[in-house]
Amino acid sequence: MFARRAAQRLLEIRQVFRQSPQVSRSFSSALNYHIDTPDNNPNNQWKFTETNNQKVKEILSFYPSNYKQSAVIPLLDLAQQQHGGWLPVSAMNEVARIIEVAPIRVYEVATFYSMFNRSKVGKYHLLVCGTTPCMIRGSREIEEALLNHLRVKRNEVTKDGLFSVGEMECMGCCVNAPMITIADYSNGSEGYTYNYIEDVTPKRVVEIVEMLKRGEKPPPGTQNPNRFKCAPEGGNKTLLGEPKPPPCRDLDAC
Ligand code: FES
The missing domain is CATH 3.40.30.10 (Glutaredoxin)
Structure with missing residues (x-):
């Protein structure tokens, strides 16, 4: 039943895409590739701030010195925080320099995780x-x-x-x-x-x-006023009574 409804819904959605140029126009490939722009190109200087440099040292101290590259995600996260929520290519290059890997190793991570905005x-x-x-x-x-x-x-x-x-x-x-x-x-x-x-x-x-x-x-x-957290809408439908204790809990009575 659920599978049939899902298939029906997907068909409807496909139909909407075919019929509505407005919906297809809503897609942008902005994050699929990198093109140099004045505010996002490898020639721009990018450094961690003084305060964040202390954090970089702290993050690196969590890893053995021959496994610096393991710090790639927390360092990218810190760079993204510093840069207002996105990662220019020069910030990724700086992270690569700090953890001593080829920049492609950092790009691979930043492009894989959708929490990183490029x-x-x-x-x-x-x-x-x-x-x-x-x-x-x-x-x-x-x-x-x-x-x-x-x-x-x-x-x-x-x-x-x-x-x-x-x-x-x-x-x-x-x-x-x-x-x-x-x-x-x-x-x-x-x-x-x-x-x-x-x-x-x-x-x-x-x-x-x-x-x-x-x-x-x-x-x-x-946002549904009839739902408490993730309980069923309108209140619980099952398991309404007190749960029964497991049998033989009273060992003397067994
Ligand atoms: S499918 Fe949207 S939260 Fe799981």
Whole structure:
């Protein structure tokens, strides 16, 4: 039954893609390759700040000196925090220099993990989950609502620099699908946070964008007032009584 509904939904989605040039135009390949630009090319100087240099030393101290390359992910993460939520190629080269590997080794990591952004993102990078359960529950419509409301393509930044919309694979909240994550880079080098916003609708994501514009923090978790955390909508349907103790717990009575 579920498989039939899923197949039907996928067919509908394909149909929407075929029929709507607006939806196909919403895709941008901004993160698929690197092209030198004035603010992202290997000739730009990039160094960790004095404070972050102390953090680099601390991170490297966690690894044996002949395994420096194991620090690649925390160092890229630190570089991304320092650079306002994205990693220019010169920052990746600096990380490669510090851990003494060929730059390609760092590029491989940065291109594999979707938490690393290789082009500018907004202060709020809105990541729509695009995996099957969220897609069946309407993630394409969520993305379309965001792109239309913000008037951008996927991975483009709004003119005020506040928002960008990206896609992420399953973030483990399928039970409350569809969901988005707000990668919040508004604290600059203080670090960033990821907030899960679940059970969203096209109307609700637009409200969330407006809350962020006003400087408000949208409530994390489910947006469905009839659901408690990830319990069934409307309350528990099963296991309603007190759980019975296991048999023979009272050893004297056995
Ligand atoms: S499919 Fe979207 S959170 Fe798992």
